Amino acid sequence: MNFVFVGGDVSVDFSNTIKIVNGSKTDLLASPSSLYNWTQQLELDIPYESLDVNFQYFKSLRNLIHNCFQDFAYKRKINKEHLNKFNDFIRQFDIHPNILPGLPMFPSLSYESKQIDSPLLHHIVKSFLDVITDEYTLDRLKPCENDECVLLFVDKSKNKARRWCSMTTCGNKIKASRFYYRKR
Ligand SMILES: [Zn+2]
Numbered sequence: 227m228n229f230v231f232v233g234g235d236v237s238v239d240f241s242n243t244i245k246i247v248n249g250s251k252t253d254l255l256a257s258p259s260s261l262y263n264w265t266q267q268l269e270l271d272i273p274y275e276s277l278d279v280n281f282q283y284f285k286s287l288r289n290l291i292h293n294c295f296q297d298f299a300y301k302r303k304i305n306k307e308h309l310n311k312f313n314d315f316i317r318q319f320d321i322h323p324n325i326l327p328g329l330p331m332f333p334s335l336s337y338e339s340k341q342i343d344s345p346l347l348h349h350i351v352k353s354f355l356d357v358i359t360d361e362y363t364l365d366r367l368k369p370c371e372n373d374e375c376v377l378l379f380v381d382k383s384k385n386k387a388r389r390w391c392s393m394t395t396c397g398n399k400i401k402a403s404r405f406y407y408r409k410r
Contacts, residue, residue: 228247229254229264230242230245230391231267231268232377232392233377233378233379233380234379234380234381234382235357235363235380236349236350236353237291237295237350237353238357238367238379239268240264240288240291240350240353241291241292241295241378242377242378243255243264243288244288244292245377249374251376255284255288258277258281259274261277261284262277262278265346270346270349271345272345273344273345276343276345277346279343280342280343280344280346280347283319283341284342284344284347286315287315287350290308290312290315291350291354293305293308293311294309294312294354294358295357295367296369296376298358298367299367299369299378304358319342320339320340320341321337321338321339321342321351322338322339323335323336323338324336324337324338336348337351363380366381366382366386367380367381368380368388370390370391370396371389371390371400372390372391372396372399375396377391377396379391
């Protein structure tokens with residue numbers, strides 16, 4: 227599977243596991259092993275069993291996050307309906323923060339759920355909440371400017387001028403097209 231890690235945040239990369247392949251929207255998380263593969267490429271140390279058992283929950287979570295991010299990136303506004311579905315998910319599976327004392331001095335935050343017992347849950351939920359509740363980051367959540375691409379990214383460039391998911395794929399493709407030069 228050709229996963230892409232251009233999102234700049236783990237929840238955006240998670241959302242980007244739905245992408246265009248050969249012209250049609252494709253879900254790259256076809257099986258627990260593809261989810262495991264994805265975590266491995268991100269160098270997250272997640273036990274396979276915890277992804278296998280919770281695979282359908284992670285797929286649902288990915289879809290909810292994908293919808294929220296797509297709304298915002300393309301329409302520049304929060305869709306309440308999609309956000310409520312995320313909130314319902316949080317409630318349904320009793321996903322809650324847990325503060326651990328930490329060593330040697332800083333407490334650490336962990337998002338947990340008895341029903342979805344996997345460390346991946348924490349990474350995804352924390353990242354999603356960080357992006358969606360931070361004005362600066364959310365403002366920089368953008369779609370790739372290639373109309374035939376649905377990938378999103380957090381633009382971390384100094385002048386907020388990033389236009390493509392990746393220069394080597396979409397950037398060069400668009401720049402090389404005659405359309406681009408006509409428009410200039
Ligand atoms: Zn792109």
